[in-house]
Amino acid sequence: MRDILEIFQGFTGSGFFTILYLLTLLYLWTAEKNPTFRSIFVYGASIIQILFFLPVFFYGYQLLDKGTYYRILWILPMTITIAYATVKILGRYPIGSIVIGAVMIVVCGQCVYNNVYISPAENVYHIPQEAIDVCDIIMPEENEERVKGVFPDDLIHFVRQYTDRINMAYGRDYLAPDWIYGDHPIRKVMNQEEIRISELVRLATEEKCQYIILEKKKKIVGDFERLKVFKIGETTNYDIYRNYQVDIENIK
Amino acid sequence: MLILLLILAPFGTGLIINRYMDEENRSLGVTYVAGFLTLLASFQLIAVPVVFMDPWGFETVVDIFTVVTTLFTGMGIIVTMHYWRRVGKIFHKQPRWMERSRLEQVQWILVFVLIGLQLFMAITHASFDGDDAFYVVQSVITDETNTLYRILPYTGGSTRLDMRHAMAVFPLWIAYIARMTDIHATIISHTVLPVFLIPLTYTIYYEIGKKLFKEKAEQLPSYMIFVCLLQIFGNVSVYNNATFLLMRTWQGKSMLANVVIPGIFMILLWLFEGEPEKRSQRGGMWFLLFMINIAAAMMSTASVFLNSFLIAVMAVVFSLQEKNVKIMLKMAICCIPCVVYALLYVLL
Numbered sequence: 001m002r003d004i005l006e007i008f009q010g011f012t013g014s015g016f017f018t019i020l021y022l023l024t025l026l027y028l029w030t031a032e033k034n035p036t037f038r039s040i041f042v043y044g045a046s047i048i049q050i051l052f053f054l055p056v057f058f059y060g061y062q063l064l065d066k067g068t069y070y071r072i073l074w075i076l077p078m079t080i081t082i083a084y085a086t087v088k089i090l091g092r093y094p095i096g097s098i099v100i101g102a103v104m105i106v107v108c109g110q111c112v113y114n115n116v117y118i119s120p121a122e123n124v125y126h127i128p129q130e131a132i133d134v135c136d137i138i139m140p141e142e143n144e145e146r147v148k149g150v151f152p153d154d155l156i157h158f159v160r161q162y163t164d165r166i167n168m169a170y171g172r173d174y175l176a177p178d179w180i181y182g183d184h185p186i187r188k189v190m191n192q193e194e195i196r197i198s199e200l201v202r203l204a205t206e207e208k209c210q211y212i213i214l215e216k217k218k219k220i221v222g223d224f225e226r227l228k229v230f231k232i233g234e235t236t237n238y239d240i241y242r243n244y245q246v247d248i249e250n251i252k
Numbered sequence: 253m254l255i256l257l258l259i260l261a262p263f264g265t266g267l268i269i270n271r272y273m274d275e276e277n278r279s280l281g282v283t284y285v286a287g288f289l290t291l292l293a294s295f296q297l298i299a300v301p302v303v304f305m306d307p308w309g310f311e312t313v314v315d316i317f318t319v320v321t322t323l324f325t326g327m328g329i330i331v332t333m334h335y336w337r338r339v340g341k342i343f344h345k346q347p348r349w350m351e352r353s354r355l356e357q358v359q360w361i362l363v364f365v366l367i368g369l370q371l372f373m374a375i376t377h378a379s380f381d382g383d384d385a386f387y388v389v390q391s392v393i394t395d396e397t398n399t400l401y402r403i404l405p406y407t408g409g410s411t412r413l414d415m416r417h418a419m420a421v422f423p424l425w426i427a428y429i430a431r432m433t434d435i436h437a438t439i440i441s442h443t444v445l446p447v448f449l450i451p452l453t454y455t456i457y458y459e460i461g462k463k464l465f466k467e468k469a470e471q472l473p474s475y476m477i478f479v480c481l482l483q484i485f486g487n488v489s490v491y492n493n494a495t496f497l498l499m500r501t502w503q504g505k506s507m508l509a510n511v512v513i514p515g516i517f518m519i520l521l522w523l524f525e526g527e528p529e530k531r532s533q534r535g536g537m538w539f540l541l542f543m544i545n546i547a548a549a550m551m552s553t554a555s556v557f558l559n560s561f562l563i564a565v566m567a568v569v570f571s572l573q574e575k576n577v578k579i580m581l582k583m584a585i586c587c588i589p590c591v592v593y594a595l596l597y598v599l600l
Contacts, residue, residue, distance in 0.1 A: 013489030017482070036524045037464065039569045040517065047565050061557070068554045070491045074509045075562040077517055079486075079493065080457070083478035084464050087471050094355060094474055101478055109485030112498045113373055117380040126378035126442035146408060157385045160408065161438045164389075164396040171406025172385040 004058050004069075011070045016108040021078045024085035031088070041081050048076055130235050131158035137233040137240050138211045140165055145249040149211035150186055150204050152238070169207045190214075197222030201229055205245045212241040253433045257321075258448045262287035264325030267332040272536030277522055279346065279462075281455045286540050287328070288452060289515060292425065293546035294320050299421040303400045304413070304600075310398040313424065314431055347469065359473035366480035367454055370498060374446035379499040384441075387423050387503050391437035394427035415600055419593055421550045422504035441502035449501050453510045454479070456518050463521040504551035512548045512555065513562065519544065520566055528574055541586040549593040556597070560590040 012018040025045065032038045051057045052072050061069055090097030112118065122129040134155060140147045148167040151159055156175060159166055170184035186203045189195060195218050204212055212229065214220070216237055224230065228244040263280075266287025270278050298316050302309040349357070389405035397403065401418045404411045426445065430437035435444065457479045458472075465472045486494025493513075496506040522537045541563075548555040567583035570576075 011489055011491045013492070015488075017486065017488055017492070035573060036521065036526075039524065039573050040520055040566065043569045043573075044562075044566050047569070048562070051565075064557055065554050071505075071509075071554050071558060072561070073491075074493055075513055075558055077514075079479055079482045080460055080464075080514070080517060082482060083475045084461075086478055087465070087474045091468065091471050091474070094359070094471070098359070098474055098477055101474075102481055105478070105481045105485050109482075110487040111485050112487035112495065113377070113484070115379075115487055115499065117499065118373075118377050119380075121376055121378040121443075124443055125436065125438045127438065148408070157380070157382060160389045160405065161384060161392060164393045164403070164408065167408030169407070171404070172382060173406050176382070 001053075001055055004053055004055065007070050008052075008073070011073050014108070014110070017078060017082070020082050020104075020108075021076070024082050024089075027085050027089060028081065037084075041077055041084070045076055045081065048072070125162060127158040127161050128155075130237060131155050132162055133235045134213055134238055134240060135159055135162045135166055137235075138166060138213075138242075139163065140248060143250050145251055147211060147248055148207070148209045148246075149213060150190065150200070150207075150209050151213050152190060152215050153187075154215075155213065155238075169204065169209050194219045194221050197224055197229075198227065201227045201243060201245070204243055208246050210243055210246045210248055212243055214239050214241065254429075254435075254444065257429060257432055259284075261321050261325045262291055264328040265290050265321070267328030268324065269536045269540060270328075271331055271335060272539065273522075274534065277537075279459070281459050285452065285455055285459065285515065285518070286536070287324075289511075289540065289547050290543050291321060291324065292550060293543040294324070295425050295428070296421060296546050296550040299424050299550075300419055303418050303421065303424075307400055307402045307413075308398050309400055310394050310424070310427065310431075313400075314428055317428060318432070353470065356470055356473055359477060363473055363476045363480060366477065366484065367451065370450055370480070370484065371447055374450060374498070374501065375443055378442065381500050381503070383500070383503060383505075386417075388426075388438055388441045390417070390423035391426040391430065391441060394424055395430045395437045400424065415597065416553055419549060419597060420504055420552050420555075422507060425550065426502065446501040449507070449511070450497065453497060453514065456511065456514045460514065460518050460521060463518075463525060466525075504555075508548060508551040508555045508558070512544060512551060512559065515544050516541070516559065516562055524570055524574075528576070538582060538586065541583075542589065545586060545589040549589060553597060556590045556594045560587045560594075563587055 009015075025042065028038070028042050032042055058069060061072070086101045087097060090100060123132065125132065134151075138147060138149060146165050146167050148169065149159075150169045153175060156168065156170075156172055159168060160171070169186050174184045174187055186200070186207065189200045189203060195214065197220055200212065201224070216234070216239055224241060229241050230244065231239055232242045233240040263284050264287065266283035266285070269286040269290060270283045273282070295317055298320065299313050302313050306312060352360070386405045390401070393399060393403045393405060401413055402410060426441055427437055429445075430440045433440070454476070458476060461472050461475045461479070462469075465475060483494045483497055486492060487499075489495065493509040496503070497510045500506045519537055519541050523534055523541070545559050545563075548559045563583050563586065567580045571580040
């Protein structure tokens with residue numbers, strides 16, 4: 001039961017919409033006369049809510065799909081019920097109802113555009129421009145096979161959204177701490193405070209990576225050129241190195 | 253091409269279904285939504301077998317789906333032209349702008365401003381979501397290599413067919429739009445699709461509102477204002493529908509939460525409104541309920557269960573209320589696609 005409650009809390013966040021929804025649902029229980037609306041938005045929705053909190057139902061769902069139980073709450077018509085009931089309750093005073101309803105939603109809700117993950121787009125791809133700049137520098141020629149690189153965590157999500165012609169030694173599956181893979185050996189080296197070049201180049205060569213991209217702010221220990229690795233470009237925050245121990249093959 | 257694929261083709265296809273709805277329900281919005289869902293369902297029916305049979309078969313999907321889309325659109329237009337010549341009108345008459353009160357007009361303008369704001373923000377602002385490293389990249393891979401689910405999105409290495417995602421082919425549909433328009437799949441996902449999918453969601457909410465406020469149409473814009481505000485200020489958690497609509501519009505999960513599920517409520521309202529004996533010409537609606545279940549499977553594996561569950565609950569409620577077992581039977585038939593996809597998922 002605790003699992004279900006945690007999922008419910010995770011879904012409802014501040015709880016504001018849930019309270020609003022339950023209040024409007026309660027209103028519809030008492031005031032809705034239309035049998036079709038009543039069946040869908042009162043009886044149907046109430047049954048779904050009851051089933052959601054049943055442990056048997058929860059464990060049954062876990063057999064089908066783990067980690068997505070919160071999606072059951074998607075089939076509750078929350079938006080429709082809140083909007084419909086609010087208008088129904090305050091409908092006699094259209095201007096007043098809009099003002100009261102709007103103030104209530106704006107004050108108690110969270111504006112999506114204040115979310116930290118939303119920012120002005122830097123380009124039409126809606127990915128960081130610097131990721132595109134890095135990719136453009138290492139992009140293989142038309143007659144060349146795909147290339148492979150080692151990238152800092154900040155670029156991992158974006159490289160392959162820009163192009164499929166650049167492969168990566170490790171991807172997003174190594175970023176999430178709770179995923180099953182554990183840490184990638186190259187990522188371990190990349191995320192050390194001081195990056196040991198000899199170790200990094202050895203691992204990158206084993207993974208057949210032609211490119212190594214490093215954050216400028218990282219401290220580097222060792223000599224790249226002795227290992228046939230040369231800096232070929234840079235962007236504001238990254239240095240781009242070509243590992244000549246691994247050839248770029250031509251398309252046959 | 254974008255207008256053709258995302259506006260005209262769904263609308264043309266919807267015209268076929270429009271013919272099998274009762275006169276009162278024939279509107280521009282319903283036609284568009286019905287066509288959009290039917291085309292998505294058709295894409296699912298075409299793409300999934302190809303994914304299993306031909307690892308490099310994206311060209312085949314593109315060719316077949318283009319023919320099907322053209323046929324549906326053409327058929328819709330021809331059938332409707334024929335009907336229009338015979339009957340003289342295609343859609344149910346809607347109140348004209350000038351017939352609405354000043355207050356209603358102001359409220360509708362506010363609705364358009366709020367939706368316009370969301371579209372403006374969708375174009376000018378980027379939203380980061382980790383899942384894009386899988387879903388958007390899947391579209392990019394498919395468009396650039398013609399390969400169907402045999403390349404690991406995260407790294408680019410090769411892999412065997414990933415059953416969890418292979419039947420949810422929404423990223424392939426995005427790749428199709430990218431291929432046909434010659435626009436990069438990431439641009440299609442992040443910048444182009446929200447301009448069409450956000451209004452699609454609001455069209456569904458509008459059609460639902462039309463049923464809810466049938467007797468008091470002047471209250472419909474107030475309802476739409478609240479719907480808009482609940483989306484914009486609905487970012488109370490990372491899991492809820494509103495967050496998915498405006499931050500992950502292009503992902504199948506968002507389509508499930510904001511198009512498919514509201515779409516089912518819209519269909520249920522159409523199907524069961526009015527006295528049972530007065531219901532006529534609902535064949536188009538039942539067909540749409542069937543098709544929406546096929547379309548749902550392309551959004552997410554969970555959708556197969558969620559749709560069946562929602563429809564099953566509503567089937568029990570309506571069967572008991574109207575004391576009619578046939579309702580349960582009809583709804584069970586509409587859930588056959590979900591059962592088939594669930595079985596495929598379990599067996600393969």
